[in-house]
Amino acid sequence: MSSRLVLALPSKGRLMDNSVALLERAGYAVEGxxxxxxxxxxxxxxxxxxAFLPAGEIAQQLAAxxxxxxxxxxxxxxEYAEARQGAVEIRARLGFGHADVVVAxxxxxxxxxxxxxxxxxxxxxxxxxxxxxxxxxxxxNLTRRFFAAKGVTGYLVxxxxxxxxxxxxxxxxxxxxxxxxxxxxxxxxxxxxLADGVILRSEAxxxxxxxxxxxxxxxxxxxxxxxxxxxxxxxxxxxx
Amino acid sequence: xxxxxxALSAALDAQAREIADVFGDAGYELVxxxxxxxxxxxxxxxxxxxxxRTYVFSDPxxxxxxxxxxLTVPTCRYYLERGPGDGSEARYRYHxxxxxxxxxGEDGMHPREFEQAGIEYFGGRDAEAAExxxxxxxxxxxxxxxxxxxRIRLGDLGLFSALLRAVPMPERWRRRLMHHxxxxxxxxxTLTRLASPRPAxxxxxxxxxxxxxxxxxxxxxxxxxxxxxxxxxPLFGGRGIDExxxxxxxxxxxxxxxxxxxxxxxxxxxxxxxxGHPREALATVTDLAARSAIDIDAALAACDxxxxxxxxxxxDLDRSLFSAEFGRNLEYYTGFVFQIEVDxxxxxxxxxxxxxxxxxxxxxxxxxxxPAVGCAIHTERLLVAVRGEAxx
Numbered sequence: 001m002s003s004r005l006v007l008a009l010p011s012k013g014r015l016m017d018n019s020v021a022l023l024e025r026a027g028y029a030v031e032g033x034x035x036x037x038x039x040x041x042x043x044x045x046x047x048x049x050x051a052f053l054p055a056g057e058i059a060q061q062l063a064a065x066x067x068x069x070x071x072x073x074x075x076x077x078x079e080y081a082e083a084r085q086g087a088v089e090i091r092a093r094l095g096f097g098h099a100d101v102v103v104a105x106x107x108x109x110x111x112x113x114x115x116x117x118x119x120x121x122x123x124x125x126x127x128x129x130x131x132x133x134x135x136x137x138x139x140x141n142l143t144r145r146f147f148a149a150k151g152v153t154g155y156l157v158x159x160x161x162x163x164x165x166x167x168x169x170x171x172x173x174x175x176x177x178x179x180x181x182x183x184x185x186x187x188x189x190x191x192x193x194l195a196d197g198v199i200l201r202s203e204a205x206x207x208x209x210x211x212x213x214x215x216x217x218x219x220x221x222x223x224x225x226x227x228x229x230x231x232x233x234x235x236x237x238x239x240x
Numbered sequence: 241x242x243x244x245x246x247a248l249s250a251a252l253d254a255q256a257r258e259i260a261d262v263f264g265d266a267g268y269e270l271v272x273x274x275x276x277x278x279x280x281x282x283x284x285x286x287x288x289x290x291x292x293r294t295y296v297f298s299d300p301x302x303x304x305x306x307x308x309x310x311l312t313v314p315t316c317r318y319y320l321e322r323g324p325g326d327g328s329e330a331r332y333r334y335h336x337x338x339x340x341x342x343x344x345g346e347d348g349m350h351p352r353e354f355e356q357a358g359i360e361y362f363g364g365r366d367a368e369a370a371e372x373x374x375x376x377x378x379x380x381x382x383x384x385x386x387x388x389x390x391r392i393r394l395g396d397l398g399l400f401s402a403l404l405r406a407v408p409m410p411e412r413w414r415r416r417l418m419h420h421x422x423x424x425x426x427x428x429x430t431l432t433r434l435a436s437p438r439p440a441x442x443x444x445x446x447x448x449x450x451x452x453x454x455x456x457x458x459x460x461x462x463x464x465x466x467x468x469x470x471x472x473x474p475l476f477g478g479r480g481i482d483e484x485x486x487x488x489x490x491x492x493x494x495x496x497x498x499x500x501x502x503x504x505x506x507x508x509x510x511x512x513x514x515x516g517h518p519r520e521a522l523a524t525v526t527d528l529a530a531r532s533a534i535d536i537d538a539a540l541a542a543c544d545x546x547x548x549x550x551x552x553x554x555x556d557l558d559r560s561l562f563s564a565e566f567g568r569n570l571e572y573y574t575g576f577v578f579q580i581e582v583d584x585x586x587x588x589x590x591x592x593x594x595x596x597x598x599x600x601x602x603x604x605x606x607x608x609x610x611p612a613v614g615c616a617i618h619t620e621r622l623l624v625a626v627r628g629e630a631x632x
Contacts, residue, residue: 105477106475106476106477107473108468108473108474108475108476108477108484109477109479109484110448110464110467110468110484110488111484111487111488111491112487113445116430117487119419120416120487121479121487123415123419125478125479128479128483129478132280133478144291144292145292148291148292148423150426151419151420151423151425151426153419153571156280156283157283168476168477169474169476171476171478174477174478174479175477190473190474190476
């Protein structure tokens with residue numbers, strides 16, 4: 001690890017645009033080309049190096065201690081970093097990238113409204129069909145933890161690579177755990193969110209890993225950035 | 241952890257020979273199940289505690305595999321695929337590596353990679369005799385390895401399921417409670433809900449259930465079909481209209497059913513709180529059942545016989561603790577459970593444990609339940625404990 005502070009920013013999309021805009025509002029211009037380059041610098045803070053990474057990878061790199069600070073989603077931190085207890089800390093909620101991670105089932109399942117219903121269906125599905133109920137998701141860890149807390153067992157997690165919401169209609173899964181901001185994609189795919197099926201409400205956050213081993217300049221840049229981003233007044237934040 | 245030094249390896253080898261002697265002399269045949277195992281059975285049946293700690297990965301061919309987190313399931317698969325597999329008797333012993341993620345980091349008591357030694361006794365027809373044989377051998381093995389100061393924790397999931405069977409309630413409620421035994425929080429919630437007056441259903445569900453009131457299954461299927469057709473909702477997700485209608489009818493029945501008797505709910509709660517000397521605990525449970533007019537005589541007699549057999553075999557019941565709740569961490573147990581433990585800095589540390597798991601074989605492919613009792617020793621931990629004793 002370099003002695004400079006590594007700040008990871010999302011490498012594409014609105015998450016990247018909003019992150020860059022937020023830093024600029026805080027007085028730090030992002031230099032370097034997010035879309036094409038992998039590295040950048042921060043105007044006004046010499047000890048900072050910017051790494052442009054996919055948001056999911058930012059959460060993983062934070063958990064691994066390979067970057068010191070990062071902007072990513074609560075959902076991704078929950079998925080990739082929570083098993084490493086205390087390794088990643090959320091420093092500031094940034095007010096953009098709002099979305100919920102939810103459990104959704106086919107709308108035709110008129111008898112299933114709650115996680116308790118899903119548990120009963122999961123328990124009897126095997127007897128009726130000779131296979132386990134499948135849950136398609138990009139969030140296997142979040143799914144397992146949430147289902148365990150709700151007492152749901154007997155299901156199988158299926159890794160979803162593409163459009164998770166299409167899995168039930170395509171017959172590759174019965175249930176999905178996915179991220180949704182308005183719910184319209186779910187509705188269009190004839191799915192419904194369970195009444196107590198919101199796993200978490202996500203938004204973009206500034207998160208930190210351990211900074212042991214960093215020099216003085218990088219440490220002070222760390223403190224400055226944490227403070228600056230936590231302090232951006234709500235009205236100055238990028239619109240979701 | 242870089243690996244074992246020669247001194248540690250030698251100590252573990254010596255311990256392994258002692259344990260192997262005890263199990264081998266009792267007629268248990270050595271088997272060597274695979275380290276790489278299909279992941280699903282562990283993920284589905286072992287319960288959350290093991291599931292979150294299993295190393296799972298996909299191989300280049302796309303198969304989901306895991307490094308076995310214990311040897312019980314692999315030994316069951318061995319019995320089904322290489323052994324008799326038909327429910328006839330087999331006694332196996334094993335000794336080999338198992339792997340568990342340690343969320344709080346690795347140390348001597350919590351290695352990620354450890355050697356498990358154990359036995360599984362399949363197809364034993366005399367239930368209590370089989371249980372006592374396995375438990376006694378487990379105790380003999382840790383003693384042969386040098387352990388002298390330990391406690392035996394006992395539990396009995398058979399007593400719990402007998403209690404549920406004896407309390408009058410619809411079968412589906414019983415299934416629900418049984419299913420939640422392993423999750424204390426969900427269990428208590430379910431019990432409370434079943435013992436309370438039902439809240440009137442709200443929203444969409446209310447009118448749906450109202451329409452289904454008094455409908456027979458055929459009529460219910462028709463109504464559900466009409467409802468889906470009216471909104472143009474496509475039917476996917478594997479379940480048919482009959483399954484959906486059947487569960488809706490269950491809900492209608494739940495609404496009309498009398499709540500679970502308060503006294504019975506209390507008896508179930510009181511049972512789960514029982515702990516103490518096995519003889520005293522058994523007396524408490526007997527008393528509890530009598531007072532609540534719950535007939536669990538057969539299960540009590542089995543428990544009594546097991547304790548007598550254990551004492552006959554020289555197991556010191558005075559250093560045993562019965563805990564009705566015990567067994568809530570591994571989902572495949574169905575009856576007698578036990579654990580050999582020592583006191584650590586942060587509570588009891590299990591060194592060995594096991595019990596009865598009659599349903600597991602069926603879950604992994606047998607045609608019906610096969611009686612199974614097993615015991616596994618965490619050998620590294622046992623060594624740490626024995627050395628700790630020697631040092632103090």
